[in-house]
Amino acid sequence: MKNNLITTMMFLIVALSITVACNSSNTDSNQLNSNQNQKNDTTKYPIDILDSNGENVRIYEKPEKIIVLDSAAVEILFAIGQGDKIVGTHSFVTHPEEAKQIPKVGDAFSINIEKIIEQEPDLVYIFFNKFAEDLNKNQLKVLYIKTLENDFSNISDQILMWGKITGNQDSAIQLSEKFQDQIENIQSKINYQSESPKIFIDTTDLWTSGPNTLMGEVLELLNLSNIAHDISGYAQLNPEIIIERNPDFIITPNPSTFKNNPAFQEISAVKNNKIFTLQSDALSVPGPRFPEGINELASLIYPDW
Amino acid sequence: MIFPWKYTLLSLIILCSIMVISISIGPVYISSFEILKIITNKLQIIEIEKSWPQSFESIILNIRMPRVFLAGIVGLALSISGASYQALFKNPLADPYLLGIASGAALSVTIVMTQFENSSLITNFIPVSAFSGAIICVTATYYISTKQHGSTNTLILSGIAIASITQACTSFLMLYSNPDLRPLLSWILGGFASAQWDQILIIGPYILISTIISISISKYFNLIQLNQEHSQQLGLNTQKIKLIIVINSSINTAAAVSFAGIIGFVGLICPHIIRNIFGGDYRNIIPLSGIFGAILLVLSDTISRTILNPVEIPVGILTALFGGPFFLYLLAKTKNQN
Numbered sequence: 077m078k079n080n081l082i083t084t085m086m087f088l089i090v091a092l093s094i095t096v097a098c099n100s101s102n103t104d105s106n107q108l109n110s111n112q113n114q115k116n117d118t119t120k121y122p123i124d125i126l127d128s129n130g131e132n133v134r135i136y137e138k139p140e141k142i143i144v145l146d147s148a149a150v151e152i153l154f155a156i157g158q159g160d161k162i163v164g165t166h167s168f169v170t171h172p173e174e175a176k177q178i179p180k181v182g183d184a185f186s187i188n189i190e191k192i193i194e195q196e197p198d199l200v201y202i203f204f205n206k207f208a209e210d211l212n213k214n215q216l217k218v219l220y221i222k223t224l225e226n227d228f229s230n231i232s233d234q235i236l237m238w239g240k241i242t243g244n245q246d247s248a249i250q251l252s253e254k255f256q257d258q259i260e261n262i263q264s265k266i267n268y269q270s271e272s273p274k275i276f277i278d279t280t281d282l283w284t285s286g287p288n289t290l291m292g293e294v295l296e297l298l299n300l301s302n303i304a305h306d307i308s309g310y311a312q313l314n315p316e317i318i319i320e321r322n323p324d325f326i327i328t329p330n331p332s333t334f335k336n337n338p339a340f341q342e343i344s345a346v347k348n349n350k351i352f353t354l355q356s357d358a359l360s361v362p363g364p365r366f367p368e369g370i371n372e373l374a375s376l377i378y379p380d381w
Numbered sequence: 382m383i384f385p386w387k388y389t390l391l392s393l394i395i396l397c398s399i400m401v402i403s404i405s406i407g408p409v410y411i412s413s414f415e416i417l418k419i420i421t422n423k424l425q426i427i428e429i430e431k432s433w434p435q436s437f438e439s440i441i442l443n444i445r446m447p448r449v450f451l452a453g454i455v456g457l458a459l460s461i462s463g464a465s466y467q468a469l470f471k472n473p474l475a476d477p478y479l480l481g482i483a484s485g486a487a488l489s490v491t492i493v494m495t496q497f498e499n500s501s502l503i504t505n506f507i508p509v510s511a512f513s514g515a516i517i518c519v520t521a522t523y524y525i526s527t528k529q530h531g532s533t534n535t536l537i538l539s540g541i542a543i544a545s546i547t548q549a550c551t552s553f554l555m556l557y558s559n560p561d562l563r564p565l566l567s568w569i570l571g572g573f574a575s576a577q578w579d580q581i582l583i584i585g586p587y588i589l590i591s592t593i594i595s596i597s598i599s600k601y602f603n604l605i606q607l608n609q610e611h612s613q614q615l616g617l618n619t620q621k622i623k624l625i626i627v628i629n630s631s632i633n634t635a636a637a638v639s640f641a642g643i644i645g646f647v648g649l650i651c652p653h654i655i656r657n658i659f660g661g662d663y664r665n666i667i668p669l670s671g672i673f674g675a676i677l678l679v680l681s682d683t684i685s686r687t688i689l690n691p692v693e694i695p696v697g698i699l700t701a702l703f704g705g706p707f708f709l710y711l712l713a714k715t716k717n718q719n
Contacts, residue, residue, distance in 0.1 A: 167557060183556060281567055282574055282693070307692055312567065315574060316409045316440045317691040337577055339443030342435045 119243040128222040129205070135217070138243045139198035145182055146203040146223060148231070150175050151363035152238050156247040163195040170357065171365065182207075189214065199241070224362040228290050231362050232256055251364060258367035262297065262374065265381070272301040273377065276318060276345070278328035283312050290362055298374050300325070319343060325377055326351045352376040384596075385665045392672040396453070399676055403449045403683040404441065408690040411437050448576040451640065452682040452696075453675040455573075456647055458588045458637040460674025461595050462630035463648030464655075464666050468602035469626045470533050477634040477648035480540040480627070484547040485518025486511040486638045487569055491551045494565050507568070508583070508639035515635035518543055523627055533623075570695035571642035573682050580640045587636040591629045595667050598625065602663035644697045647674050650704045657711045677704060 124132040143164040144150050153159050154172050164181035181191040187207050192200060193214055200216050202208065203223040211218045219241075224230055232252035239248020277284050277291055285291035286307040295302045303321040304313050319342065326334055326345040334340045334351055345351055354376075358369030375381040405413050415433050419441050422429045462477035470479070478484075489510040497506075522543045526536040555562060601622050604615060613619065634648075655670040681699040688694070 185556060283567065304691070311689075311692040312572075312574060312694075314408045314686055314691050314693050315444050316407050316686075319436050319439050319444070320409045322436065333575070337443070337575070339439050339577070342439050 119240055119245060121243075123240055125219060125237060125241065127220045129220060133217070133219050135199065135219075135241060137198075139217075139241065141195060141197045141199075142242075143181060143192055143195060143197045143200040145187065145207075146201060146221075147171070147361045148223070148234070148363035149201055149203075149221075149238065150178075151361060151365060152235050152251075153242070155251050155364040156235070156239055156242070156244050158238070158242040158244055161242060163197055164192060171361070187211075192216065224290060226288050226290060226293060228293055228362055228366060229256075229259070231364070231366055235364065255364060255367060259297075259370075262367065262370055265374075265378075266297070266299045268299050270299070272299045273324040274303050274321065275300045275325040275327065275377070276303050276313075276321075276323040278326060278330075278333065279310070280329055281312065281333075282315060282318070283310060285310055291359065294359065294370050294373065297370065298377065300377065315339060324348075324350060327354060327373065327376070329353055385659075385669065388659070388665070389668050389672065392669060392676070396672050396676050396679070399679055400449050400453060403679050404445045406683060406687055407440065407445055408687060409437075409440055411441065416441055443577070447578045447581060448573045448682065448686075449679055450581055451576040452573050452678045454581065454585060454588050455637045455641045455644065456651075456674035456676070456678030457592060457671040458633045458674075459644065459648040459678075460651040461592055461667060461671040462634045462637075463674075464652035464663070464670045465595055465602070465626050465630040466648075467652055468605055468663055468666075469623060469630075470537060471606060472537075473653065474649070476645075477630065477637075478643065478645075479537065480522045480631065481518035481543040481547065482515040482631060482634045482638060483643045484544040484551065485514040485516075486635065487514075487643060488547040488551045488554075489514025489517075490568055491554045491565060494568075495554050508580070511642075512635045512639040515638055516631065518547060519627070519631040519635075523624075536627075567695060568642045571644035571697045572685070572693065572695050573641060574686075574693050576640070584636040584639060587632055591633040591636075592671060594625070594629050595633075595671075598622070599663045599667040602626075602667070606661075606663075642697075644678070644700060646697070646700045646704055647678055650708050651677060654704075654708065654711060657714075 119138070121138060122134050122136045124134050127133050140161060141163045142153070142161045144153065144162050145164075145166045147166075147169050150159075150162060150165050150169050151171055153162055154175060159172070159174060162175070162178050165175060165178045166187075167180040167183045169175050169178075169180075179191065179195070181188050181195070187202075187210070189210055192211070193216070198217060199219060200211050201219045201221070202211070203221065205220055205222075208218050208220050221234070221237075224234075232255045235248050235252040235255065236245070239245040239251075275295060277295070279285070284304045284307070285302075286309055287293075287296070287302060287305055288308060289310065292302055303318065303323050304311075307313070319339065322343055323345050326343075328334065328351060331351045331353060334343070334346050340346050354369070354372060356365075356369060356372060358365040359373065360369075371381070405411075405416055411433075415437060418429050419433060419438050421427060422431065423438075423442055459477050463475070466475035466477060466479050467473055469475070490507055493506050493510045522536065522540045525539040525543070526532075529535040529539075555565065601617065604617050605619065605622065607615075637644075651674040652666055652670040655666050655673055659665045659669060677700060678696070681703050682696050684703070685694045685696045685699050
């Protein structure tokens with residue numbers, strides 16, 4: 077109880093200071109950009125969007141103020157030139173640079189309902205159903221779409237959906253075509269007949285992703301054989317299994333976990349010094365940068381990528 | 382000095398056989414005969430022609446053995462500190478984390494994990510920061526309580542206050558810094574997945590020395606159970622003994638926490654089980670509950686690394702699942718006797 081109280085108080089203080097800091101600059105840019113976007117206005121409202129509960133959410137007119145509690149959706153909106161419609165995000169949004177200026181109205185575990193109401197949004201987009209009830213109670217229009225857990229080709233559907241919602245279908249179609257081209261381009265460079273190198277993706281502490289995850293699918297696309305092929309979702313793999321399955325490549329944020337542990341010296345990735353660290357977080361956000369992430373991983377594995 | 386040689390030897394034999402069995406089970410099947418050959422070859426007792434893959438040698442010598450030994454000494458340390466605190470505070474609910482060790486360690490590990498970008502630095506820095514966080518918290522607790530005449534109650538209360546403050550800071554940092562909390566949570570739940578011989582060499586000496594100290598002062602633990610006047614009449618400087626117990630047990634627990642994370646329940650439950658079986662004499666309780674703690678943790682870790690093959694589950698979940706029912710059974714049994 078005591079913990080909760082202190083945490084809430086500290087959160088309030090931080091939240092207040094962010095509101096004060098961000099409010100003034102945000103309104104100016106809204107007015108500047110809205111003129112440019114009108115020519116792409118191709119959607120006929122009202123529109124119906126199917127949410128992850130299987131219910132239709134009807135949007136009556138073009139939303140001008142959107143709260144987006146999802147990193148991928150923020151990236152999509154900025155990529156189709158609608159970033160200025162976002163009036164609130166959650167605290168884990170890192171990309172693009174402009175998104176950092178947007179007020180933070182929640183995080184993965186909680187939302188600040190008062191700050192959301194204060195922004196008077198036309199639409200609140202959430203990836204986690206828990207918040208829906210609170211938001212609905214306050215007469216807010218809520219769109220709940222679960223974060224993609226697998227099947228990354230759905231990213232292009234989400235791009236098109238945002239194009240429809242924001243009345244910006246031309247740029248959305250362009251972006252989604254670009255996305256599909258990038259994926260096809262990657263596919264065309266891979267020789268699926270050749271033997272697939274074995275790979276271990278370490279998130280930290282031997283936690284890894286199974287085949288039914290976005291990362292698992294990326295490995296399949298790149299003709300890599302995931303040594304964690306028999307786990308579901310995310311789990312901590314037993315170190316013995318890693319030695320036995322002997323990966324040719326290891327991707328990890330902490331190479332020293334493998335390089336400094338005498339137990340792992342016989343693994344071919346360690347012997348041949350094929351331990352790499354991904355520099356960008358593109359593969360952890362299923363948005364328009366996702367193909368960049370796939371390319372980064374591919375360039376670490378295939379020398380002439 | 383009366384020392385329970387018979388029971389100690391017996392339980393050591395049980396511990397050793399459980400360790401041998403644990404080394405021979407794992408997700409990768411290696412036959413007992415091959416394990417024997419690998420170990421004798423390593424010890425260079427007799428020359429054996431190498432007929433096994435190098436990976437088996439890595440698995441036995443560098444994964445299973447350090448893991449089993451680390452689980453053993455951590456179980457020993459937690460259980461002995463638990464017993465010492467229960468004696469010191471005359472409170473059966475005392476556990477090794479009572480004076481803010483767990484929360485201190487957790488806070489400093491959280492700071493390191495969330496505030497530093499360089500992840501390889503983080504991995505090397507975690508044990509040191511856990512150890513120092515734990516020691517700083519206990520020192521603060523002890524210092525504050527001595528300002529208030531140093532009764533055991535103020536010690537517990539200031540421990541709780543310090544723990545609350547550090548926990549609040551930990552929650553705050555967890556919520557507002559780093560989106561990927563899995564590594565942090567898995568450290569907090571505790572485990573031996575990354576056990577190495579180096580780690581045993583680093584924390585082993587602390588645990589060894591403080592175990593020897595605990596055993597050699599265990600007769601005073603009995604005297605503390607009397608009220609303060611009586612023990613002073615027997616010529617015991619209670620303040621000094623208390624200070625020794627606090628410092629000794631804190632170092633012991635901090636060492637256990639530094640690599641293995643916060644493993645709950647072992648330190649609370651093992652002394653009770655031993656007390657239930659062998660009675661309230663701390664000369665029995667201290668060594669026997671130490672060995673019992675080692676047995677419990679080695680067993681739990683073996684299960685945690687094999688049951689959901691190829692996946693690991695945090696060992697803390699198993700210590701509770703495993704020790705809890707046994708503890709309840711003992712409670713029910715004592716009640717019937719009364």
